[in-house]
Amino acid sequence: MALKVYIDGELVDEENAKISVFDRCLLYGDGVFEGIRAYNGKIFKEQEHVDRLYDSARVCLIDIPLTKEEFARAMYDTMAANNLEDAYIRAIITRGKGDLGLDYRKCPKPSVIIIAASIELYPEEFYQKGLEVVTASTQQIRSNVMEPRIKSCNYLKNILAKMEAIRAGCIEAVMLNAKGEVAECTGDNIFIVKDGVIKTPPPEAGILLGVTRGVVLELAREAGMDPRETPLTRFDLYCADECFLTGTAAEVIPVINIDGRPIGDGKPGPITLDLLEQFRRLTRA
Numbered sequence: 001m002a003l004k005v006y007i008d009g010e011l012v013d014e015e016n017a018k019i020s021v022f023d024r025c026l027l028y029g030d031g032v033f034e035g036i037r038a039y040n041g042k043i044f045k046e047q048e049h050v051d052r053l054y055d056s057a058r059v060c061l062i063d064i065p066l067t068k069e070e071f072a073r074a075m076y077d078t079m080a081a082n083n084l085e086d087a088y089i090r091a092i093i094t095r096g097k098g099d100l101g102l103d104y105r106k107c108p109k110p111s112v113i114i115i116a117a118s119i120e121l122y123p124e125e126f127y128q129k130g131l132e133v134v135t136a137s138t139q140q141i142r143s144n145v146m147e148p149r150i151k152s153c154n155y156l157k158n159i160l161a162k163m164e165a166i167r168a169g170c171i172e173a174v175m176l177n178a179k180g181e182v183a184e185c186t187g188d189n190i191f192i193v194k195d196g197v198i199k200t201p202p203p204e205a206g207i208l209l210g211v212t213r214g215v216v217l218e219l220a221r222e223a224g225m226d227p228r229e230t231p232l233t234r235f236d237l238y239c240a241d242e243c244f245l246t247g248t249a250a251e252v253i254p255v256i257n258i259d260g261r262p263i264g265d266g267k268p269g270p271i272t273l274d275l276l277e278q279f280r281r282l283t284r285a
């Protein structure tokens with residue numbers, strides 16, 4: 001059955017889900033997006049994702065023509081139209097159709113696109129065995145040039161870093177910031193555990209403030225741990241006892257090797273596995 005896609009208030013068949021070649025998102029990557037999961041018919045961390053989407057749009061002076069409540073309803077409608085209980089939802093707001101110039105005022109109407117599809121899960125073996133990752137030479141952009149908290153449709157640097165990962169036989173790569181500190185991965189945030197302490201780069205390292213990152217920090221706090229948001233270098237990664245990544249698609253995934261250095265004893269660590277289990281319990285509850 002053809003997927004039904006939400007475009008500007010209508011649910012249309014996938015083959016009719018089209019946007020203009022004059023759409024700014026195509027011409028300039030001038031748009032913002034979200035990747036969201038639904039588990040058992042419920043959108044996970046709906047408020048956090050919707051808030052982040054609206055904040056991204058606000059900074060870009062894109063006026064989303066729906067209230068947050070209407071937007072959430074549109075996501076549920078799109079899921080229902082596709083008979084989905086568990087879904088990966090991609091929401092895209094483009095600045096809309098304009099002329100070929102940069103003047104954003106010539107785009108009177110932003111477009112709202114919502115795609116709800118079956119989630120393509122990472123193979124379970126990655127969760128059991130853990131991932132090997134590499135550091136990419138492609139850096140995270142400086143936040144005073146391009147604010148990484150805006151989830152914009154400009155993902156080329158992440159794709160270039162992902163190419164480096166794939167060419168090295170991995171599926172994720174670590175990106176450093178201009179100071180050489182660890183920032184994040186191409187589509188995931190990164191954590192380490194050292195001497196029982198959970199650490200992750202702070203917002204100032206130039207990262208997307210991942211929703212999953214926030215959930216994991218919260219789970220760790222609830223478990224009585226005191227997770228730290230602190231600058232990390234590659235030295236810290238290589239000498240960590242454990243490492244894991246967090247993201248909407250990946251959830252919590254162990255890392256066992258970085259740039260050829262085994263992490264800890266080269267197996268997923270106990271704190272990582274515990275957080276993974278807690279995350280699954282929370283989402284599958």
Ligand code: PXG
Pocket residue numbers: 035158184185186187188189208209210211212213246247248249250
């Ligand atoms: N950092 C970056 C750069 C991201 O794009 C995350 C961290 C994790 O954030 P959440 O809120 O999901 O915990 C992301 C996630 C994919 C994919 O297919 C992932 C993302 C964007 C596009 C595709 O894995 N973003």
